[in-house]
Amino acid sequence: MSEYYKPLPKPSPTSRPFWEAARRHELTLQRCGACRAFIYYPRDRCPKCFSDKLAWERMSGRGKVYSFTVVRRASSRAFSDAPYVLAIVELAEGPRMTSNIVAPPEDVRVEMPVEVFFDDVTPEHTLVKFKPA
Amino acid sequence: MSLKGKAAAIGIGELKPVKEPGDLTALGLMARVAAEAIADAGLEKKDIDGFLVGVPFSDPGMIYPASAAEVLGLNVRMLNQVDIGGASPAGMIWRAAAAIDAGMCSAVLCIVADLNKVGDQRPPVISVQREFEAPYGNIGANCGYAMIARRHMHEYGTTARQMAKVAVDQRTSALKNPLATFNDKALTIDDVLNSRMIVDPLHLYEIVSPVSGGAAIIVASPELAKGAKNPPIWLLGAGEYANHSTITYAPSITESPIKPAAAAAFKMAGLQPKDMDIACPYDCYTITVIVTLEDAGFCKKGQGGPFVMEHDLTYAGDFPCNTHGGQLSFGQAGLAGGMSHVTEAIRQLMGRGGERQVKGAALGYVNGNGGIMSEQSSLVLERRS
Numbered sequence: 001m002s003e004y005y006k007p008l009p010k011p012s013p014t015s016r017p018f019w020e021a022a023r024r025h026e027l028t029l030q031r032c033g034a035c036r037a038f039i040y041y042p043r044d045r046c047p048k049c050f051s052d053k054l055a056w057e058r059m060s061g062r063g064k065v066y067s068f069t070v071v072r073r074a075s076s077r078a079f080s081d082a083p084y085v086l087a088i089v090e091l092a093e094g095p096r097m098t099s100n101i102v103a104p105p106e107d108v109r110v111e112m113p114v115e116v117f118f119d120d121v122t123p124e125h126t127l128v129k130f131k132p133a
Numbered sequence: 134m135s136l137k138g139k140a141a142a143i144g145i146g147e148l149k150p151v152k153e154p155g156d157l158t159a160l161g162l163m164a165r166v167a168a169e170a171i172a173d174a175g176l177e178k179k180d181i182d183g184f185l186v187g188v189p190f191s192d193p194g195m196i197y198p199a200s201a202a203e204v205l206g207l208n209v210r211m212l213n214q215v216d217i218g219g220a221s222p223a224g225m226i227w228r229a230a231a232a233i234d235a236g237m238c239s240a241v242l243c244i245v246a247d248l249n250k251v252g253d254q255r256p257p258v259i260s261v262q263r264e265f266e267a268p269y270g271n272i273g274a275n276c277g278y279a280m281i282a283r284r285h286m287h288e289y290g291t292t293a294r295q296m297a298k299v300a301v302d303q304r305t306s307a308l309k310n311p312l313a314t315f316n317d318k319a320l321t322i323d324d325v326l327n328s329r330m331i332v333d334p335l336h337l338y339e340i341v342s343p344v345s346g347g348a349a350i351i352v353a354s355p356e357l358a359k360g361a362k363n364p365p366i367w368l369l370g371a372g373e374y375a376n377h378s379t380i381t382y383a384p385s386i387t388e389s390p391i392k393p394a395a396a397a398a399f400k401m402a403g404l405q406p407k408d409m410d411i412a413c414p415y416d417c418y419t420i421t422v423i424v425t426l427e428d429a430g431f432c433k434k435g436q437g438g439p440f441v442m443e444h445d446l447t448y449a450g451d452f453p454c455n456t457h458g459g460q461l462s463f464g465q466a467g468l469a470g471g472m473s474h475v476t477e478a479i480r481q482l483m484g485r486g487g488e489r490q491v492k493g494a495a496l497g498y499v500n501g502n503g504g505i506m507s508e509q510s511s512l513v514l515e516r517r518s
Contacts, residue, residue: 007267015264041265041382067284067386070333075273086269086276088381098271098381105333110287127268 004122006078015042017056022126025118027059029095040095061116062133063091070105089114089130102131135401140230141358141365142514143351144174145476149312150346150464154248159189160204162246162347167205170349175362176240181351183211183232183241185225187468191248201244210238217375218503219415221245222348222472223510227371229352239354246347247467266379274417275340277380277505279332282420285387286334288435293334295438296419297325300338300461302446303416307458309448309489314344314464325419339419344464348472350479366482369404369496370513372397380505388428391500394509395429398498402513406430409513410494411481412452413474415502416459425500426454429511448489456481456489471501475512482516 011019018041021028030039032046033053045052068087074080085101085108101108102117113133120126146169148162163186171178184207188197198212211232215221222245229241258266266272285291304320307313320338328337358365374390374397377383399405406429414425423437431452432440444452457463457477460470478497480486486494495518501510 006270007263007272009264009268010260012260012264041261067280067287069276069279069283069335071270071276071279072333073329073331074270075275076267076270079270079272082270084270086271086280088280088386096381098266098269098379100269110283129269 006121008122008125014044018042019126021056022118022128025126027061027116027128028056029059029093030054031057038093038095040097060092063089063114063130065101065108065110065112065114066090066096067110068101068108070108087130097128100129102129107132136227136230136234136371137369137401138355138367139234140352140354141367142226142479143353143358143361143363143365144170144176145348145350145479146170146173147312147348147473147476148346150314150344150466152249152314152344154345157248157345159192159246159248160201162345163201163244164205166246166347166349167242167244170242170351173363174351174353176351178206180240181207181242182209183229183238184209185213185215185229185241185243187221187245188214188216189247190467191250207242211241217508217510219417219468219471220501220503220508220510221468222475223499223501223512224373226350226352226368226475226512227373227510230368230371233352233354240357241352242349243352244347244349245468245472247469248345249343249466262379271379274505275332275335278418278420279335280380281386281424281506282334282418285420285424288387289438291423291438293326294322295442296339296423297322298441299416299419299422299446300325302450303455303459304462305447306456306489307462309487310457310463313458313462314342315462316458335418335420339461341417341460341465341470344466346464346466347469348476350472350475364483364516366479367515367517368512369515370398370400370402371511372401373508373510375508378504378507383506386506387424388434389424389506390509391425391428391502391511395500395511398511398513399430404496404513406498409496409498410453411456411478411491411497412454413478413497413499414455415471415474415500416455416461417465417502419461421502421506422454422459424506425502429498429500448486448491453491453494456486456491474499474501478514482514
């Protein structure tokens with residue numbers, strides 16, 4: 001197995017449940033118990049109403065491409081394997097996430113339906129990516 | 134409470150950027166532009182009693198303002214660093230005016246200088262960006278602006294040719310700017326579209342080029358301004374806004390915080406976009422100019438593409454815009470890239486535009502933009518006749 005050389009997430013106490021769920025191949029986001037907003041990325045208080053009554057909920061894993069770019073030349077040497085598709089995915093539940101679309105770059109379109117894909121990049125790290133639905 | 138007419142820019146210093154830093158240091162560049170700006174203002178170093186500085190990416194450090202002030206040999210009554218990305222220089226102007234209006238000081242040296250450090254030596258981002266952006270390759274500014282451009286094309290039908298026109302017209306003005314990095318060859322729309330695709334849909338010539346350089350501006354009290362050597366350029370309005378850092382989490386990626394920032398600046402000035410003789414919108418990418426012209430109110434939302442095609446944006450045109458060439462042709466020396474829009478507005482309003490002087494320019498709009506369409510700082514400036 002080749003060594004994984006790209007940046008890896010270092011979970012914080014706030015975000016650890018998100019990454020632990022990803023390792024189980026589940027997409028979970030916080031939801032505010034006061035204003036009912038879904039929250040991404042994980043917070044200590046709801047960024048909308050500042051409530052601290054946050055609970056984790058499992059998402060459908062469905063969404064669409066809000067926007068994307070095909071990175072042909074990356075700003076970081078760690079991504080010298082470009083091209084890759086960087087995207088903003090809008091989940092069916094509402095929140096937007098930065099992620100990758102795992103598909104041939106020429107196939108990706110704005111508003112294209114996508115579904116979650118769990119990429120076990122190392123034995124300890126799973127990234128939340130998307131592929132065409 | 135308003136800053137209208139409470140302070141004026143009376144002197145500028147700016148270096149011709151260079152591609153390779155060689156033996157230059159950021160602190161050395163600061164000393165050079167500080168001396169130039171102070172002399173241009175007709176002041177002496179002892180007259181400077183306020184200091185606003187941008188921390189260079191190439192030589193960052195804690196407790197930066199006092200350290201840089203010590204290197205320059207300044208004794209100041211007010212000092213701070215301004216860290217709102219590319220909006221820092223515009224943000225310094227109103228902060229200087231506010232400090233002057235509050236009676237804290239009377240002549241503020243606003244300064245930025247940086248070296249071109251390419252590769253992976255970019256400054257660290259905060260933990261949540263390392264955790265939720267970097268693993269997916271959302272690193273640096275290119276990707277975010279490419280996604281803004283892609284969505285703008287999707288929502289409004291903006292075209293690659295429209296975006297390219299911004300770089301072409303700015304280059305035409307740069308040909309008349311001896312300080313611009315790229316001032317020896319005109320561009321065509323096809324040249325831009327035939328340049329290498331870096332982050333789809335943005336081509337190489339739509340993306341700023343990192344350089345080494347620096348600039349400084351002296352902002353002074355009305356008392357100092359009235360006796361100044363140069364025509365004082367008065368601050369009439371200022372507005373600032375931010376609602377996100379990473380573009381993924383912005384309420385909209387095609388409608389920016391420039392809207393409230395510019396509205397506040399025009400309201401304070403009691404003026405409208407159509408009153409402006411020149412515009413200097415921050416241009417890290419071509420799409421940035423199109424979104425700024427829309428959100429500042431120079432055209433309707435979504436009409437920025439047709440607007441730049443219908444108007445001549447050069448110094449000789451009907452809508453003079455970034456007459457120094459913009460950062461796209463001037464070069465981006467870290468935060469100093471954003472100072473070039475402010476210095477150009479001041480230069481034009483002082484009547485010191487040389488071959489690219491916009492005749493009769495008396496009112497100018499400047500926007501500073503930080504991060505990925507994040508921090509926005511808008512200014513309205515005036516030369517009084």
